[in-house]
Amino acid sequence: MVRGAYLGIAHGLGAVTRTITKGARDLEPEHRRDGLAFFLVAVAIVVAAREWWAIPGAFGDGVHAVVAGTVGLAGVAVPVLLLWLAGRLMRHPERGQANSRVAIGASLIVISVCALIAIAEGTPSPRDGFADVQDAGGIIGYLTATPVVIGVTEWVAVPLFLLLGFFGLLVVTATPVHRIPERLRGLYDRLTGNHVDAGAADDELQLADGVSRHDGSDEKKPRRRRRKTKAQRAAEAAAAELDEYAGDEAFEKAATTEPGTEGGARGKAPRSAATQVVPTGATKPAPVPAGPVEQAPPEPRPAPAGRAEQPMLSGDTVYVLPSEDSLGQGAPHKTRSAANDRVVEALEETFEQFGVDAKVTNFTRGPTVTRYEVEVGPKVKVERITSLNNNIAYAVASADVRILSPIPGKSAIGIEIPNTDRETVVLGDVLRSSAARRTEHPMVMGVGKDVEGGFVVANLAKMPHILVAGATGAGKSSFINSMITSILMRSTPEQVRMILVDPKRVELTIYEGIPHLITPIITSPKKAAEALDWVVREMDARYDDLATYGFKHIDDFNAAVRAGKVTPPPGSERKVAAYPYLLVVVDELADLMMVAPRDVEAAIQRITQLARAAGIHLVLATQRPSVDVVTGLIKANVPSRLAFATSSLADSRVVLDQPGAEKLIGQGDALFLPMGAAKPMRVQGAWVTESEVHAVTEHVKSQLKPTYRKDVTAPAAAKKQIDEDIGDDLDLLLQAAELVVSTQFGSTSMLQRKLRVGFAKAGRLMDLLESREIVGPSEGSKARDVLVAPDDLSGALAIIRGETTPAYDQEADDGSGSAGDPYADGTDGHRPPTAVDYHDGADTDAENPVR
Numbered sequence: 124m125v126r127g128a129y130l131g132i133a134h135g136l137g138a139v140t141r142t143i144t145k146g147a148r149d150l151e152p153e154h155r156r157d158g159l160a161f162f163l164v165a166v167a168i169v170v171a172a173r174e175w176w177a178i179p180g181a182f183g184d185g186v187h188a189v190v191a192g193t194v195g196l197a198g199v200a201v202p203v204l205l206l207w208l209a210g211r212l213m214r215h216p217e218r219g220q221a222n223s224r225v226a227i228g229a230s231l232i233v234i235s236v237c238a239l240i241a242i243a244e245g246t247p248s249p250r251d252g253f254a255d256v257q258d259a260g261g262i263i264g265y266l267t268a269t270p271v272v273i274g275v276t277e278w279v280a281v282p283l284f285l286l287l288g289f290f291g292l293l294v295v296t297a298t299p300v301h302r303i304p305e306r307l308r309g310l311y312d313r314l315t316g317n318h319v320d321a322g323a324a325d326d327e328l329q330l331a332d333g334v335s336r337h338d339g340s341d342e343k344k345p346r347r348r349r350r351k352t353k354a355q356r357a358a359e360a361a362a363a364e365l366d367e368y369a370g371d372e373a374f375e376k377a378a379t380t381e382p383g384t385e386g387g388a389r390g391k392a393p394r395s396a397a398t399q400v401v402p403t404g405a406t407k408p409a410p411v412p413a414g415p416v417e418q419a420p421p422e423p424r425p426a427p428a429g430r431a432e433q434p435m436l437s438g439d440t441v442y443v444l445p446s447e448d449s450l451g452q453g454a455p456h457k458t459r460s461a462a463n464d465r466v467v468e469a470l471e472e473t474f475e476q477f478g479v480d481a482k483v484t485n486f487t488r489g490p491t492v493t494r495y496e497v498e499v500g501p502k503v504k505v506e507r508i509t510s511l512n513n514n515i516a517y518a519v520a521s522a523d524v525r526i527l528s529p530i531p532g533k534s535a536i537g538i539e540i541p542n543t544d545r546e547t548v549v550l551g552d553v554l555r556s557s558a559a560r561r562t563e564h565p566m567v568m569g570v571g572k573d574v575e576g577g578f579v580v581a582n583l584a585k586m587p588h589i590l591v592a593g594a595t596g597a598g599k600s601s602f603i604n605s606m607i608t609s610i611l612m613r614s615t616p617e618q619v620r621m622i623l624v625d626p627k628r629v630e631l632t633i634y635e636g637i638p639h640l641i642t643p644i645i646t647s648p649k650k651a652a653e654a655l656d657w658v659v660r661e662m663d664a665r666y667d668d669l670a671t672y673g674f675k676h677i678d679d680f681n682a683a684v685r686a687g688k689v690t691p692p693p694g695s696e697r698k699v700a701a702y703p704y705l706l707v708v709v710d711e712l713a714d715l716m717m718v719a720p721r722d723v724e725a726a727i728q729r730i731t732q733l734a735r736a737a738g739i740h741l742v743l744a745t746q747r748p749s750v751d752v753v754t755g756l757i758k759a760n761v762p763s764r765l766a767f768a769t770s771s772l773a774d775s776r777v778v779l780d781q782p783g784a785e786k787l788i789g790q791g792d793a794l795f796l797p798m799g800a801a802k803p804m805r806v807q808g809a810w811v812t813e814s815e816v817h818a819v820t821e822h823v824k825s826q827l828k829p830t831y832r833k834d835v836t837a838p839a840a841a842k843k844q845i846d847e848d849i850g851d852d853l854d855l856l857l858q859a860a861e862l863v864v865s866t867q868f869g870s871t872s873m874l875q876r877k878l879r880v881g882f883a884k885a886g887r888l889m890d891l892l893e894s895r896e897i898v899g900p901s902e903g904s905k906a907r908d909v910l911v912a913p914d915d916l917s918g919a920l921a922i923i924r925g926e927t928t929p930a931y932d933q934e935a936d937d938g939s940g941s942a943g944d945p946y947a948d949g950t951d952g953h954r955p956p957t958a959v960d961y962h963d964g965a966d967t968d969a970e971n972p973v974r
């Protein structure tokens with residue numbers, strides 16, 4: 124009977140336990156993690172009850188025996204450690220890998236502390252009585268300290284354990300040894316309340332006080348402190364949002380600018396700093412500065428990046444981003460110089476000579492040009508100023524005078540005149556500006572400074588594609604350097620991967636071998652065209668994943684992957700991982716368009732139409748922004764534009780759809796038209812020296828080796844075969860294509876008549892032509908648009924036949940990377956291997972069972 128009752132109870136308990144654990148397995152991952160955190164809190168309370176408040180009772184004695192028995196006197200710190208771990212687990216459930224790193228580091232510290240206490244208490248052994256062990260370093264202290272003390276005496280053991288504890292501390296805080304000084308500085312800044320970007324705090328000061336930052340008199344100090352605390356809170360709140368990148372300005376908008384340093388004030392309505400930042404704010408007219416040259420105070424050196432933790436790569440590797448010090452500081456920004464005063468005089472003299480009632484009321488000095496604001500008197504036509512363009516150019520001895528009438532958002536005419544004493548905008552300064560620090564988005568780059576001296580940063584993910592054009596020597600390559608360097612400074616290869624196409628073979632060589640590359644730098648236009656094809660396939664694969672798992676954007680998919688919510692279908696061995704952003708940079712589009720115009724155009728069109736949600740972004744640069752390179756189709760699909768000085772007005776129109784770029788003065792002076800902007804913004808591009816780029820690339824290369832994918836520049840195997848959907852209709856389809864392209868008339872009834880086929884067959888042929896992008900979509904009873912010019916007919920026919928264009932076949936294969944057919948693994952040939960396992964290298968593609 125007793126046995127029966129015992130077995131009954133045991134079975135019952137077993138069933139209950141199984142039900143609970145099975146239920147726990149079905150819980151959402153974050154509930155499970157929260158459960159663990161709450162469990163740690165509960166244990167902390169129990170341990171504290173006994174170790175801190177000595178609450179009596181048999182249970183308490185048991186707890187003491189376990190805690191003090193294990194870690195000895197260090198037991199008093201156990202509740203604190205448990206509470207901290209629980210808090211961390213609740214706050215950062217997504218940082219599973221970081222949490223395990225913290226656990227390892229904390230264990231090393233515990234071992235070190237227990238051993239040191241054991242040594243301090245004379246290394247008692249359990250043979251002398253377990254109470255002594257409990258009052259020293261517990262069993263951990265005994266087991267770790269005793270052998271070391273016996274081996275090398277306590278004189279050596281103490282420094283060894285101190286070293287172990289120190290190492291544990293570095294592991295917990297993810298601090299590599301060489302960054303200790305920087306971390307200490309960060310900690311000091313944090314403790315003293317200085318860790319908010321000083322520029323941001325000062326901006327806020329100006330808004331509140333209505334005085335410029337030069338006016339920091341003593342009585343302002345208490346207020347300054349209060350303001351800073353507020354700015355600090357705002358910065359912290361913003362930082363909390365950054366994990367998701369949601370709601371952050373630079374993420375929502377393609378480009379962000381930071382209010383510039385104040386321009387000089389002159390004339391009848393001088394402006395104070397406050398008016399420049401908030402037009403409606405209370406203003407106190409600032410006196411006209413007395414000296415001929417005025418400089419804004421140097422931007423205070425900002426605190427280090429303040430990343431709480433270095434980003435993790437899979438496999439718990441800590442990837443250390445390049446130090447901010449790799450990029451130098453520029454000279455302080457001048458808000459006014461003697462040259463500006465001379466120009467103001469020249470302008471007013473010109474107005475006087477021609478009898479125009481106009482005055483220069485203000486100016487804002489940018490790094491390259493200064494914008495002089497001119498207000499005209501009553502009854503004076505604005506055109507009178509614009510008609511003086513040539514005379515103004517003559518008076519100021521500069522051909523590059525650009526008149527804005529009016530300045531967007533102001534009742535004033537802007538006259539932009541190059542500074543004779545121009546300044547270089549240094550990339551390091553742009554990346555350290557508060558505009559750049561406001562977000563940790565990995566695709567944010569430093570663009571430069573605007574005409575008011577404010578820093579401009581742009582989020583390439585929001586562009587979502589950009590066309591960069593300008594005559595030779597105007598600054599395109601420097602821009603691309605700044606862009607790539609910005610990304611290397613801010614992102615891990617797990618966040619951003621790149622394909623760099625450099626047909627000129629000189630500009631981007633410095634980036635060869637960086638781990639962010641997915642394929643070696645492509646110099647052959649033929650391979651570049653193939654790489655674009657690969658990007659299309661990669662995009663399709665990403666889309667398939669988005670559709671399969673029900674996400675609209677790669678960011679959502681990645682967030683779900685990181686939260687452990689994406690599980691591959693049952694039976695699949697696929698390891699689901701977040702997709703990196705993919706940045707494709709083409710340094711000379713014209714070279715590609717010469718080799719395979721139709722293919723390149725078609726690939727660009729497909730990528731640009733769809734790639735945004737897939738996290739794929741194109742940067743197309745050209746020094747020949749003519750209509751045969753930047754075709755209508757490409758233009759229509761690349762919404763953001765950056766025009767450096769162009770050699771003609773026509774080129775400016777191709778890039779920006781408006782004149783202006785032909786008036787730019789070169790060396791990084793640009794008009795930037797991010798997606799959604801109505802008017803282009805004049806910016807001076809950021810400059811990064813070769814040695815800075817070298818320092819950054821050496822740093823990233825020393826962290827990781829690139830894992831190239833072999834398939835990127837391999838021609839797609841399917842191209843050689845006639846597509847399945849054409850079947851037996853190849854001849855008819857070729858005839859149909861020829862008819863439609865040569866007549867430029869996409870009509871189904873014409874096909875019926877000329878090819879003597881029925882309505883259904885003619886409709887099918889037309890659909891096939893549409894799928895090959897020879898005609899546009901059906902427009903009801905109207906004829907379809909024909910997308911292929913008669914000159915390109917042979918290329919179109921070759922594609923239908925499943926051949927590549929002749930240019931492809933002629934090019935010799937240099938063998939770099941196209942060896943083997945990556946899709947010869949029994950898949951359908953159209954589907955690329957998914958990008959989920961970049962880190963396992965190209966070889967794993969064939970093993971990827973999910974297609």
Ligand SMILES: Nc1ncnc2c1ncn2[C@@H]1O[C@H](COP(=O)(O)OP(=O)(O)OP(=O)(O)O)[C@@H](O)[C@H]1O
Pocket residue numbers: 547548593594595596597598599600601602746767789790791792807808809810
């Ligand atoms: N942002 C910048 N700040 C200062 N100087 C610049 C800047 N950009 C370009 N320059 C100057 O202009 C020169 C030419 O720039 P860059 O090589 O970028 O031109 P490019 O448009 O790429 O020309 P190409 O098409 O011939 O390669 C640089 O060597 C540098 O002296």
